[in-house]
Structure formats: structure tokens, C-alpha cells
Amino acid sequence: MSMQDTASSGVALWRLVADGIERGIADGRFAAGDKLPGEMEIAETYRVNRHTVRRALAALAERGLVRAERGSGTYVEAQKLAYPLRSRTRFSEIVGAGGREPRGQLIEATDDVATRELARELGLKTGAPLVRIEAIRLADRTPICVSTTWLSAELFPNAGAVFAATRSMTKLLEHYGVRDYRRGATRITAGIVDATDAARLDLALGRPILVVDATDHDLDGKPLMTKHSRFAAERVEFLVENG
Amino acid sequence: MSMQDTASSGVALWRLVADGIERGIADGRFAAGDKLPGEMEIAETYRVNRHTVRRALAALAERGLVRAERGSGTYVEAQKLAYPLRSRTRFSEIVGAGGREPRGQLIEATDDVATRELARELGLKTGAPLVRIEAIRLADRTPICVSTTWLSAELFPNAGAVFAATRSMTKLLEHYGVRDYRRGATRITAGIVDATDAARLDLALGRPILVVDATDHDLDGKPLMTKHSRFAAERVEFLVENG
DNA sequence: TGAAGTTGTCTATTAACATAGACAACTTCG
DNA sequence: CGAAGTTGTCTATGTTAATAGACAACTTCA
Structure with a gap:
């Protein structure tokens, strides 16, 4: 998915990916402590470049929702x-x-x-x-x-x-x-x-x-x-x- | 407000303006049939370029929430x-x-x-x-x-x-x-x-x-x-x- | 009629967004 | 160890978002 083939919504792609992952955390698909899929896998499921996924994950990490561990994976942190x-x-x-x-x-x-x-x-x-x-x-x-x-x-x-x-x-x-x-x-x-x-x-x-x-x-x-x-x-x- | 002085939120500015106006419609500040402030005035209140306001209004118009009348103003249409x-x-x-x-x-x-x-x-x-x-x-x-x-x-x-x-x-x-x-x-x-x-x-x-x-x-x-x-x-x- | 105020359209420039590819650094596991 | 898989960082390119200014087209009202 590139910005030009979807109707422009005024929301950045990385933001949509971040929201998607957050929803996954909210509804229990990813529980606290779980390891998220790899960046490449996320990129494929959202049909997006890996860099875009990285930006999404960075935003979630900054809010304390996930934590990345180099060489290992990205893990879930929080609750409602x-x-x-x-x-x-x-x-x-x-x-x-x-x-x-x-x-x-x-x-x-x-x-x-x-x-x-x-x-x-x-x-x-x-x-x-x-x-x-x-x-x-x-x-x-x-x-x-x-x-x-x-x-x-x-x-x-x-x-x-x-x-x-x-x-x-x-x-x-x-x-x-x-x-x-x-x-x-x-x-x-x-x-x-x-x-x-x-x-x-x-x-x-x-x-x-x-x-x-x-x-x-x-x-x-x-x-x-x-x-x-x-x-x-x-x-x-x-x-x-x-x- | 330009994109570089606010923390990048992944949401386009025009979208924030559109959401603000929509909220105004939702909570009754602008009732159905009311005339919205002029594009210049909206631009000043949100500290945004007039073109950005125009884009916001275009998005609202496409969803049927407002209707622009050339030379006159932009008017509210809908309800919840x-x-x-x-x-x-x-x-x-x-x-x-x-x-x-x-x-x-x-x-x-x-x-x-x-x-x-x-x-x-x-x-x-x-x-x-x-x-x-x-x-x-x-x-x-x-x-x-x-x-x-x-x-x-x-x-x-x-x-x-x-x-x-x-x-x-x-x-x-x-x-x-x-x-x-x-x-x-x-x-x-x-x-x-x-x-x-x-x-x-x-x-x-x-x-x-x-x-x-x-x-x-x-x-x-x-x-x-x-x-x-x-x-x-x-x-x-x-x-x-x-x- | 004419001035003021409105929306519509054009050109131009800069920053942010998204893509693509390559490789380094690190962890896990056989 | 070594291979596979992970995150981290770099360069590069094209598209979208937001800015700025100017002017046309239209409405309203004195």
C-alpha cells in the first residue's frame, strides 16, 4: 500500500500501523509480555515498507506500549x-x-x-x-x-x-x-x-x-x-x- | 502551526482542522444550517494556512457535513x-x-x-x-x-x-x-x-x-x-x- | 452601482512521508 | 561455532502535506 493508491485520509501510514498493533494489544491478540511478529512480517501483513513499520513501533515504544530488543524482538508492555x-x-x-x-x-x-x-x-x-x-x-x-x-x-x-x-x-x-x-x-x-x-x-x-x-x-x-x-x-x- | 514545530503526530494538519470543526458541529457550537466562520478566520484560529483550511472543508464537504457556497460562506448540514x-x-x-x-x-x-x-x-x-x-x-x-x-x-x-x-x-x-x-x-x-x-x-x-x-x-x-x-x-x- | 467579504483556482517552495536496498549488530538455537 | 532471524542505521528517490502569494468569480449590503 502506497499513499497514492489509497484514498488519502490525512493519517500517516505509520500511524495506521501503530493503531492496528495497539488495537491488537487492546483486544488481547497480543498480551502483556508477548513478542510481536517481526518487523518484516508486520510489513507484509499491512503491505507496507519495513521502515514504516519501524516508525510505528518507535511511536508505540515512546508511549511505553512496547519495548524493542535488538536481535530478539519487540515485546508488549501495557494494560487498560x-x-x-x-x-x-x-x-x-x-x-x-x-x-x-x-x-x-x-x-x-x-x-x-x-x-x-x-x-x-x-x-x-x-x-x-x-x-x-x-x-x-x-x-x-x-x-x-x-x-x-x-x-x-x-x-x-x-x-x-x-x-x-x-x-x-x-x-x-x-x-x-x-x-x-x-x-x-x-x-x-x-x-x-x-x-x-x-x-x-x-x-x-x-x-x-x-x-x-x-x-x-x-x-x-x-x-x-x-x-x-x-x-x-x-x-x-x-x-x-x-x- | 507548521508540521515542524509541533510533535509529529502522524495526523495531517488539515485533518486536525477538519476534526475540530466536526467537533464544533457535534457539540452544537455550529448548528445545522449555521454559517461557519470564513476560511481566513478559521485559518487564524487554528494558526494554519488558508489552503489547509480549504482542504479540511473539502473533506467535510465530501462527507456531506458542510456545503460551501461561493461568495457567501460555508454551511453546516448534518446530525447524529x-x-x-x-x-x-x-x-x-x-x-x-x-x-x-x-x-x-x-x-x-x-x-x-x-x-x-x-x-x-x-x-x-x-x-x-x-x-x-x-x-x-x-x-x-x-x-x-x-x-x-x-x-x-x-x-x-x-x-x-x-x-x-x-x-x-x-x-x-x-x-x-x-x-x-x-x-x-x-x-x-x-x-x-x-x-x-x-x-x-x-x-x-x-x-x-x-x-x-x-x-x-x-x-x-x-x-x-x-x-x-x-x-x-x-x-x-x-x-x-x-x- | 460599488466596496467589502466570501469561495475558487493557479504557481511555487520547503518539510514530512513512504518506498527501496544494503549492511551492521545482536540474539537464539542447533 | 555457525546459520538463521532479529533490530539498528545508512543512502537515495519520488510523493504528499503545508506554506506563501496573487487574482478571479461570486454574494451581500449599504
Whole structure:
């Protein structure tokens, strides 16, 4: 396959090969520790020059997914985080369950006003004052997702400062007397990471992301906050346990 | 932004611009019928040459997402299919609810044997005979997803032929006396389309896909079939209605 | 009508992508 | 050891991607 006989997709060939191999790792065709096929063999299966395969492998190696050993072969390194989507979903619990250290980090907290869309989600009027919190969440040192959270500025004054101190949405809500909350309807789609999120997630441009929109409610069904989260698709896998 | 000052991602710049605009359409910043900013303005916001913007717009136009009008501007065309993930999910009902014509098409049906993984999902023994059905599902003329379905060859003899005739999994199960069924645990992740699926979904290489793995059970909880589906992310949006 | 703003088309130049072939350096295994 | 198979590095060539500038063709609106 050369660039001129396939419809130009705007994606480099080496990138397609790298994605193919990564998929193989993701779905278990290549398990952690396994040896990948030789560069020549990969080149033949993708009908591509060996140098193109080498570039693909170099990209995967740089991301820590594989490791090349001269004279021997190239070996698989990594795994994905299982992320159950339940009504009671807590990032820290999910990550902790996998034996990893959950961390949160505030990027910025700013004042905002409700668009019609946000107002509807939060049960407020259009133009109502909001706090917008931009945060990143990690498992050990690996960024998992960035999320934008909107809360009513009247119900949660100084929410930005509280989050900066607690680094946890659950603790933030506790601070305002909310003992428990549930997740409402969740919208999931996929897309390509933009430049800003790519930098925050330490993700290469053009990588796929899982986009999750959800609104959390208290136990009486009153909306508390609405979130727009972007997950590095290569690092997580959502589990919808029935529905 | 030129290719040499950003870390080379293997994704062409015009493709990043196209993805950015598409995201703008997806999340409502540009609604159907809206006029996009001028090519010069887009070029400035992405810090890119106008020709690069033109290429991005040409790609979007070819996919029918936007339409350029000389001397006037470029306008938005399309929308996404809302796809609720409930325990009782029927493709035909979801598509029909949107006023579109649901269609199914058999790609191939072959005999297969259960891997350990498949056997566990279906409650069979490793090596048990299976029927593997590869099918594509469309809304009007637009391909929405391709799915690989495995069923027990003993419980559902000639399943391939039955599906080819009925073009519906629901009708296939009815044929074997299954009146109703429910979806069990569902795993969702995202990835990049491979060459085979790209052709089947009429999707450009490098586009993101939503990957859904699920097993359907009858009302007694007995596994009926397990599916591996790949959705064109740009054409659907999953709705998880609580959980 | 005329000016401003829009998309369409052309030429030209530089960097990145992909191919091809050859050989070195190293590991594994009989 | 020695052969086979692996990754690492080099040179070379043609194609694609992205830049830059200029101008034509068309629409909108004062």
C-alpha cells in the first residue's frame, strides 16, 4: 500500500500501523509480555515498507506500549483501566480498586454563566451564575481524563477554592453538606483529541477520546453538577453493567 | 502551526482542522444550517494556512457535513443518531424512532469454534461449535455499525441462513422460539477504524469508532449471543439512561 | 452601482512521508 | 561455532502535506 493508491485520509501510514498493533494489544491478540511478529512480517501483513513499520513501533515504544530488543524482538508492555459506569461512580474508588493511586488536579476554576443547555441540565435559568472547574484526573502518574464541571455559583460559593483544596468532587460536595449523590443520564461518544486536551492528557494529536456528558443529582433527584469529560481511549474501557 | 514545530503526530494538519470543526458541529457550537466562520478566520484560529483550511472543508464537504457556497460562506448540514443503551435495545426501534429506515445486511456467516473468552461469555465449553455472523446495520443509506455476532451452533442451527432471510437478530431469535431477550454487561471503548471496517462503514481511515462488546440473555439469564460491534463515532451518540 | 467579504483556482517552495536496498549488530538455537 | 532471524542505521528517490502569494468569480449590503 502506497499513499497514492489509497484514498488519502490525512493519517500517516505509520500511524495506521501503530493503531492496528495497539488495537491488537487492546483486544488481547497480543498480551502483556508477548513478542510481536517481526518487523518484516508486520510489513507484509499491512503491505507496507519495513521502515514504516519501524516508525510505528518507535511511536508505540515512546508511549511505553512496547519495548524493542535488538536481535530478539519487540515485546508488549501495557494494560487498560476498567471503568464501570454505575449510578454511583467514584473515580477514586475505581482507580483504587485496580491497586493504583488516584489523583486529581485543578487546572482552573472560573466564573461562568449558564447557556440554555447548561441551565436545562442544572434546573436553573439561562444566564444563572455558575462555577466552571477544569480538572484532570490521574491513576498513579498517568492522566486518565480531563473534565469540565459546572455547578451553581449560588448553591456552591467558592467551589473552585474548595476543589483546589480537596482535589475531589465527592469531598467538595461533602463540604456543602451533600452526603451522597447519583449519576443521571450519561451520554457517551467518541472523537479526536484537540490540542489543549492532548497536552493535558499527555496524548498525541489525533488519538481517539471517549467523551462523556453526565449530570449528577442528590438523592431527591435535584441536579448538583453537570460534567463534560474527555477520557484517553487508549487508557480506559467503560463497563455498562446492564442498564 | 507548521508540521515542524509541533510533535509529529502522524495526523495531517488539515485533518486536525477538519476534526475540530466536526467537533464544533457535534457539540452544537455550529448548528445545522449555521454559517461557519470564513476560511481566513478559521485559518487564524487554528494558526494554519488558508489552503489547509480549504482542504479540511473539502473533506467535510465530501462527507456531506458542510456545503460551501461561493461568495457567501460555508454551511453546516448534518446530525447524529441518538442511541440509548438500555437492557432492551433494538436497533430497528431506535432508528425508526428518528424517522429513518433501519436496514440490516449480512456480510458473511461462517462456522467458528469458541475461544476460552467466547465460551465464558456464552456459557459453553472452549472449542464448542459457533456460528459467526458478520453484519452491517444502516439508517436509511448511512452505515451505522458493523457487528460480529457469535451464537451456539447447536442451539441455533443454520443461524446464518436465517439471518440472511430475516435481516434482523430479533427475528432470528423469534425463529428459534425466543420471544424476548435482554442485554447483559456492556463494554464500551473507542479506537481507530481498521481498513476492513472503514470500507464497510464508508468511513475514512483514521476515523474514531465506538467499540461495544455485549452479551444478550433470555429472560432466565441464559446467554444467547455475544456481539462485538463497531460504530462510526461521527454518526452516533450513546445514551446511558442512568445505570 | 460599488466596496467589502466570501469561495475558487493557479504557481511555487520547503518539510514530512513512504518506498527501496544494503549492511551492521545482536540474539537464539542447533 | 555457525546459520538463521532479529533490530539498528545508512543512502537515495519520488510523493504528499503545508506554506506563501496573487487574482478571479461570486454574494451581500449599504
